[in-house]
Amino acid sequence: MTVTQGFLDNRIFQIISKAARSKGVRAFVIGGYVRDCFLGRKSKDIDIVVEGSGIELAEAVGELVRSNVTVFRNFGTAMLKYKGTEVEFVGARKESYRRDSRKPIVEDGTLEDDQQRRDFTINAMAFSLQEEDFGALVDPFGGIRDLAAGIIRTPLDPDTTYSDDPLRMIRAVRFATKLSEPGRRFTIVPESLESIRRNRNRLEILSRERIAEELDKMLVCSEPSIGFRLMEETGLLEYVLPQLCRLKGVENVDGHGHKENFTHTLEVLDNVAAAETEAIAEGRLSNFEFEDGVEVQKQRTEPYLWLRWAALLHDIGKPATKRFDKETGWTFHGHEVVGARMVPKIFKSLKMPLNEKMKYVEKLVLLHLRPISLVTEEVTDSAVRRLLFEAGNDIDDLMLLCNADITSKNPRKVERLKQNFELVGRKLAEVEAKDAIRNFKNPITGEYIMELYGIPPCRQIGELKEFVKNAILDGIIGNNFAEADVLMRKHASEMGMKPVK
Numbered sequence: 001m002t003v004t005q006g007f008l009d010n011r012i013f014q015i016i017s018k019a020a021r022s023k024g025v026r027a028f029v030i031g032g033y034v035r036d037c038f039l040g041r042k043s044k045d046i047d048i049v050v051e052g053s054g055i056e057l058a059e060a061v062g063e064l065v066r067s068n069v070t071v072f073r074n075f076g077t078a079m080l081k082y083k084g085t086e087v088e089f090v091g092a093r094k095e096s097y098r099r100d101s102r103k104p105i106v107e108d109g110t111l112e113d114d115q116q117r118r119d120f121t122i123n124a125m126a127f128s129l130q131e132e133d134f135g136a137l138v139d140p141f142g143g144i145r146d147l148a149a150g151i152i153r154t155p156l157d158p159d160t161t162y163s164d165d166p167l168r169m170i171r172a173v174r175f176a177t178k179l180s181e182p183g184r185r186f187t188i189v190p191e192s193l194e195s196i197r198r199n200r201n202r203l204e205i206l207s208r209e210r211i212a213e214e215l216d217k218m219l220v221c222s223e224p225s226i227g228f229r230l231m232e233e234t235g236l237l238e239y240v241l242p243q244l245c246r247l248k249g250v251e252n253v254d255g256h257g258h259k260e261n262f263t264h265t266l267e268v269l270d271n272v273a274a275a276e277t278e279a280i281a282e283g284r285l286s287n288f289e290f291e292d293g294v295e296v297q298k299q300r301t302e303p304y305l306w307l308r309w310a311a312l313l314h315d316i317g318k319p320a321t322k323r324f325d326k327e328t329g330w331t332f333h334g335h336e337v338v339g340a341r342m343v344p345k346i347f348k349s350l351k352m353p354l355n356e357k358m359k360y361v362e363k364l365v366l367l368h369l370r371p372i373s374l375v376t377e378e379v380t381d382s383a384v385r386r387l388l389f390e391a392g393n394d395i396d397d398l399m400l401l402c403n404a405d406i407t408s409k410n411p412r413k414v415e416r417l418k419q420n421f422e423l424v425g426r427k428l429a430e431v432e433a434k435d436a437i438r439n440f441k442n443p444i445t446g447e448y449i450m451e452l453y454g455i456p457p458c459r460q461i462g463e464l465k466e467f468v469k470n471a472i473l474d475g476i477i478g479n480n481f482a483e484a485d486v487l488m489r490k491h492a493s494e495m496g497m498k499p500v501k
C-alpha cells in the first residue's frame with residue numbers, strides 16, 4: 001500500500017476525515033479525482049464515497065465549512081461547494097441488475113462493493129481519508145497499472161460491466177478520447193472492444209440524453225476523431241448517429257472515386273479543435289450570449305461545443321445529394337442545404353436543445369461553403385457584405401470551420417486555397433471596419449415608416465425595409481440613416497406612398 005504525498009493537500013480532505021471519524025464512518029476519495037492526480041491533470045470536482053450515509057456526512061462537513069449542502073434524495077447523494085470546487089458525497093453501494101432494465105437493485109455496501117460497480121479500473125481507485133492510513137491508495141483492480149499502460153479495462157468481466165449499464169460502452173470510448181495525448185494513446189483492451197461489439201444493441205435501453213451527454217464530452221476533446229472512429233469500429237455509431245455512418249465509403253464510376261467523407265469529416269473535426277484551441281489561446285474568439293435580453297460579447301476561454309457539432313455535421317447532407325455526372329464527375333450539389341435541414345432532426349433524435357444553439361449549428365452547416373466560394377470567384381465588396389450579414393456574429397466561427405474544411409491529398413492545392421482564403425479573411429475585416437455589417441441593424445425601422453406615412457403594420461413596411469437593406473448590402477448606399485432615408489422616401493413615392501407630415 002502506497003500512501004500518496006501531496007494529492008490530498010486541499011484542507012477539505014482533513015475536514016471530511018474529521019467529520020467521518022466523528023460520525024463513525026469510513027470515507028474515501030474516489031473516481032476521476034484520484035485518476036487525474038496520477039495523470040497530473042486538474043480535476044474539476046471531487047467525489048467522496050462513504051461506507052454509510054453520504055447525505056449525513058455531507059451535512060456534517062457542510063456545517064464545519066459553513067457551506068450550503070444540496071441534497072438529491074432520489075439518488076442518495078449530496079453536494080457542497082468548497083472554494084469553488086464541487087464535492088459530491090455518495091454512500092457506498094452494491095448494485096445488481098436485471099437484464100431488461102438499467103435500473104439496478106441498490107443496497108448499502110462496502111468500499112469494495114462500490115469499486116466493483118464502477119466503469120473502469122482507472123476510475124475505481126480510491127484514497128483513504130481515515131486518520132490511520134490517510135492518503136493510502138485502495139486499488140483492488142490494478143488501476144495504477146492500467147493508467148501507466150494507457151489502458152481502459154473494466155473491473156469485472158466486460159460483458160457484466162457493459163450489460164449492467166450500456167452507457168459504459170460509450171464512456172470507454174469517451175475516456176480513450178479524453179485521456180489520449182499527442183504521442184500517447186489510451187486504448188480499450190481487446191476483450192473489452194469485443195464485448196462492446198457483442199453488446200452494442202444494448203444501447204437501445206439507454207435514454208438519448210445520457211448518450212448525447214457523452215457525445216458532447218467527446219466532441220470537446222482535443223482530438224475528437226479518436227472517439228468517433230472507435231464508435232464506428234465497434235458498431236456503436238450505427239446506434240448513436242447512423243447519419244454519420246452513411247458518410248463512409250467511396251463509390252466508383254468509370255474509375256472515378258470521390259472523397260471518403262467519413263474520414264474527411266473527422267479530419268475537419270480535428271482541424272477545428274486544433275484551430276479553435278490556438279485561437280482561444282490568442283484571445284481571438286468570442287461567445288455572444290443573451291443576458292436580460294441584451295447580447296453581450298465574452299472572450300471564449302474553452303471549446304465551444306456547438307462549433308464542434310457544426311464541424312461533425314457539416315457534410316451530413318452529402319450522401320443524400322451525391323450524383324455522378326459524365327462531364328464534371330462526382331458532385332454533392334446542395335448538400336449544405338440538405339445538411340442544414342437534417343440538423344433539427346438529429347438534435348431531436350438525441351433529445352438535444354432545439355434552441356439558438358441548434359440554430360447556430362444549422363447556420364454554420366448552411367453557410368460552410370460560402371467563404372471558400374469567395375476564394376474562387378472575384379471577391380466583390382457586396383458578396384462580402386452579404387456573407388457578413390448572414391453570418392453575423394458567427395462569422396469568425398464560420399471562417400474557422402471553412403478553413404478547417406480545406407483538406408486535400410495535394411499539398412500544393414491546399415497551400416493555394418489557404419492563401420486565397422487569407423485574402424477573403426482580410427477582405428472581411430476591411431469591409432466590416434468600413435461598413436459594420438455583422439451587427440447589422442436596419443437604419444430604417446418599422447415604427448419610423450408607420451409614423452412618417454401614417455399607416456398601420458402592413459406589407460409595404462417589410463418591403464421598404466428589405467429594399468433599404470439590399471441597397472446597403474449591395475453598396476448602393478452607405479450603412480447610415482441619412483442615405484437610407486433619402487432612398488426609402490424615393491422608393492416609397494414610386495410605390496405611391498405620401499408622407500403625412
Ligand code: ATP
Nearest residue numbers: 030031032033047117118119120123124165167168
Ligand atoms: P470527468 O473528469 O470527465 O468528469 P470522471 O471520472 O469524474 O471524469 P464522471 O462521469 O464525473 O467521470 O463520473 C465520476 C465517477 O463515477 C467515475 O470516475 C466512475 O468511477 C463513476 N461512474 C460514473 N458513471 C458511471 C457509470 N455509468 N458506471 C459506473 N461508474 C460510473
Ligand code: MG
Nearest residue numbers: 032033044045
Ligand atoms: Mg467528474
